[in-house]
Amino acid sequence: MNSFWMKPDLSWRMWTVWQRDRDVYWKTFKVNFLPPLLEPILYLFALGFGLGAFVKEIQGIPYVQYIAPALVAISMMYNAFFECTYSSFVRMYYQKTFDAIIATPVSLDDVVMGEILWGATKALINATIVLAVVMAFRLVTLPHALLIIPFSFLAGLLFSAIAMFFTAVVPSIDSFNYPFYLFITPMFLFSGTFFPMDVLPPILQKFAWATLPLTHVVSVTRALAMGTWPAQGWASLLWMGGVTVLMTYLSLALMRRRLIV
Amino acid sequence: MSSTSTPQKEPIIVARDLYKTYGDLVAVDHIDFKIYPGECFGFLGPHGAGKTTTMKMIYGFSPITSGHLTVFGLPVQSHSRQIRARLGICPQEDNLDPDFTVLENLLVYARYFGIPKSVALDRALQLLDFFDLLHKKDQIIRTLSGGMKRRLLLARAMINHPEVLILDEPTTGLDPQARHAIWDRILSFKEQGVTILLTTHYMEEAERLCDRLVIMDHGRILVEGRPQQLIHDLVGHEVIEIYPANGFVDRIRERFPDLEVETYHNRLEIFLRESDTEVTEYILEHLQPPSLYVRRATLEDVFFKMTGRQLRD
Numbered sequence: 001m002n003s004f005w006m007k008p009d010l011s012w013r014m015w016t017v018w019q020r021d022r023d024v025y026w027k028t029f030k031v032n033f034l035p036p037l038l039e040p041i042l043y044l045f046a047l048g049f050g051l052g053a054f055v056k057e058i059q060g061i062p063y064v065q066y067i068a069p070a071l072v073a074i075s076m077m078y079n080a081f082f083e084c085t086y087s088s089f090v091r092m093y094y095q096k097t098f099d100a101i102i103a104t105p106v107s108l109d110d111v112v113m114g115e116i117l118w119g120a121t122k123a124l125i126n127a128t129i130v131l132a133v134v135m136a137f138r139l140v141t142l143p144h145a146l147l148i149i150p151f152s153f154l155a156g157l158l159f160s161a162i163a164m165f166f167t168a169v170v171p172s173i174d175s176f177n178y179p180f181y182l183f184i185t186p187m188f189l190f191s192g193t194f195f196p197m198d199v200l201p202p203i204l205q206k207f208a209w210a211t212l213p214l215t216h217v218v219s220v221t222r223a224l225a226m227g228t229w230p231a232q233g234w235a236s237l238l239w240m241g242g243v244t245v246l247m248t249y250l251s252l253a254l255m256r257r258r259l260i261v
Numbered sequence: 262m263s264s265t266s267t268p269q270k271e272p273i274i275v276a277r278d279l280y281k282t283y284g285d286l287v288a289v290d291h292i293d294f295k296i297y298p299g300e301c302f303g304f305l306g307p308h309g310a311g312k313t314t315t316m317k318m319i320y321g322f323s324p325i326t327s328g329h330l331t332v333f334g335l336p337v338q339s340h341s342r343q344i345r346a347r348l349g350i351c352p353q354e355d356n357l358d359p360d361f362t363v364l365e366n367l368l369v370y371a372r373y374f375g376i377p378k379s380v381a382l383d384r385a386l387q388l389l390d391f392f393d394l395l396h397k398k399d400q401i402i403r404t405l406s407g408g409m410k411r412r413l414l415l416a417r418a419m420i421n422h423p424e425v426l427i428l429d430e431p432t433t434g435l436d437p438q439a440r441h442a443i444w445d446r447i448l449s450f451k452e453q454g455v456t457i458l459l460t461t462h463y464m465e466e467a468e469r470l471c472d473r474l475v476i477m478d479h480g481r482i483l484v485e486g487r488p489q490q491l492i493h494d495l496v497g498h499e500v501i502e503i504y505p506a507n508g509f510v511d512r513i514r515e516r517f518p519d520l521e522v523e524t525y526h527n528r529l530e531i532f533l534r535e536s537d538t539e540v541t542e543y544i545l546e547h548l549q550p551p552s553l554y555v556r557r558a559t560l561e562d563v564f565f566k567m568t569g570r571q572l573r574d
Contacts, residue, residue: 027360095359096355
C-alpha cells in the first residue's frame with residue numbers, strides 16, 4: 001500500500017478534512033478577512049494611483065485598471081501557497097494533526113487532497129474579497145468579471161498542489177524561504193502583473209510562459225476582468241490543469257513516502 | 262488479572278512470520294502472535310524493541326515488509342480503511358487538535374468516521390462525562406493538564422465504539438492519580454468486551470491490566486504468557502535483595518548451590534522458587550548484611566531476566 005506509484009487512495013472522506021480546516025477558519029473569520037481586504041487597497045493607492053500618475057496607461061488601459069486584476073490573481077497565489085506550505089506543515093509536523101486523522105478511516109491521500117481543496121477554497125475566498133474591492137473602485141467589467149470567482153478555485157488548486165509538493169519534501173519549516181524567494185517573488189514581479197510581458201527579452205517570455213504558473217493565471221484573470229478571453233486562454237487552462245494533476249499526484253506520493261514508513 | 266480469554270474463539274488479530282525493516286534496520290523480526298476477542302494483550306519491551314512498529318503495522322501506518330497480518334480476518338495491506346473504522350487508537354504523543362475545544366475535538370474526530378452529528382454529540386458528551394472532562398468541554402486544548410489530555414485522547418479513541426482499543430504507553434509521564442484514573446477506564450472498557458492492545462514500560466501496569474503479554478527485544482518475541490505464570494515460571498516466588506553485595510556472593514553460592522543468584526552494581530538478588538525462610542535466616546545469622554530486603558517476585562524481574570540490564574538510549 002505504500003508504493004510511490006500506487007493509484008491514489010481517495011474517497012469522499014477527503015471533505016471531512018476540508019471541513020476541519022473550514023471550521024477552524026470560521027472561528028477566526030473576523031480576524032481573517034481584514035488583511036485581504038486592506039492589502040489590495042494599499043497596492044491600488046501606491047501603485048495604481050501613485051505610480052499610475054506617471055505611467056498613465058498600459059496597452060490603452062489606465063494603469064490602476066491594468067494592475068487591478070493582477071492583484072486578484074496574486075491573492076489566489078499567495079493564499080493557496082501559504083495555506084498549503086506553512087499552515088499545512090504546522091498541521092502535519094508540529095500539531096501531528098495528519099497522524100491523528102489517519103488513525104480513522106480517512107487515508108493519508110484523503111488528508112493531502114482535503115488540504116489542497118481547502119487551499120483552493122481559501123484562494124477563492126480571498127480572491128473574492130479582493131475582487132469586491134476592485135469592483136468597488138469600478139476597475140472591472142461586470143458581470144463578466146464574476147467568472148474570476150470560479151476561476152480562482154482552479155488557480156487555487158494549482159498553487160495548492162505546487163505548495164503541497166514542497167511541504168512533502170522540505171526538511172524544516174525554514175526551508176519554505178527557498179520557494180518563496182526563488183519562485184513566488186519572481187512570479188509576483190515578472191508574470192505580467194505590474195508591466196506587460198512583451199517588454200521582457202523573448203527568451204525570458206518563453207521561460208515565463210513555460211514555468212511560471214502565475215503568467216497564465218494573470219492572463220486569464222485580466223481578460224475576464226475586462227470581459228474578454230485571451231487568445232491563448234484555452235492553452236493556459238490546459239497548462240494549469242496538466243500541472244495541477246501532475247503536482248497533486250507528486251504531492252500524494254511524496255507525502256506517503258514521508259509519513260507512511 | 263482474570264482469565265477471560267477463551268482460546269476456542271476465533272482470534273481477532275493474527276500475525277504470522279511478521280517482518281519489518283527500515284532500510285538496514287530490522288524493526289520486527291519474524292514474529293507470531295494471536296489476540297483473542299475480549300482480552301487485554303500487552304507488548305512489553307525496552308526502547309527500540311519493535312512494540313510501536315508492531316502497533317503501527319496493525320493500524321496501517323507502517324506497511325509490513327513480509328509475513329501475514331490480519332485484523333478482523335482482513336489483511337492489513339488491502340483493508341486498512343475498513344480495519345481502522347473498527348479500531349480505537351490512542352497514540353503515545355498528544356496529537357489532539359489545538360485549533361479546537363475539548364468537545365469540538367471529539368465532534369471533528371467523529372466526522373472522520375462518518376458518524377452523524379447528533380449521534381456524535383451524544384457520544385461525545387457521554388465520553389466526556391465518563392472521563393471527568395465535562396466541565397472542560399469548552400476549553401481550548403492548551404489549557405488542559407497532561408492527565409486530562411491523556412483522558413481526552415482515550416475518549417477520542419472510543420468515539421467510534423471500537424472493537425479493539427490500541428493503547429501506546431497510555432500512562433507514560435502521568436502522576437499516580439492520573440494513572441489510576443486511566444487504568445480504571447481501561448478496565449471498564451474491557452468489562453464491556455472491548456479487546457485491548459497495550460504497550461507499556463510499566464510492569465505494574467502490565468501486571469494489572471494484561472491477561473496475556475509478550476516481552477519483545479530487538480524485534481523478537483522473547484516470551485509469551487500470562488503475567489503470573491511468567492513470573493512463576495521464569496523467576497519464582499520471592500526475591501531477596503542484599504546491598505552491598507561484597508563477598509557475600511561466593512558464600513551464598515557455596516551454601517545454596519541450587520539458588521539463582523545475580524549481582525548488579527554491587528547489589529545482590531537471590532531468586533527463590535518457593536517461600537523459603539531458611540535462606541533468609543542463614544543470611545541474617547551468618548552474613549549480617551547492612552541491608553536486606555525480601556519481596557515478592559514481579560514482572561520487572563522477568564523483564565530484566567529476558568532483556569538484560571543494559572541501558573537503551
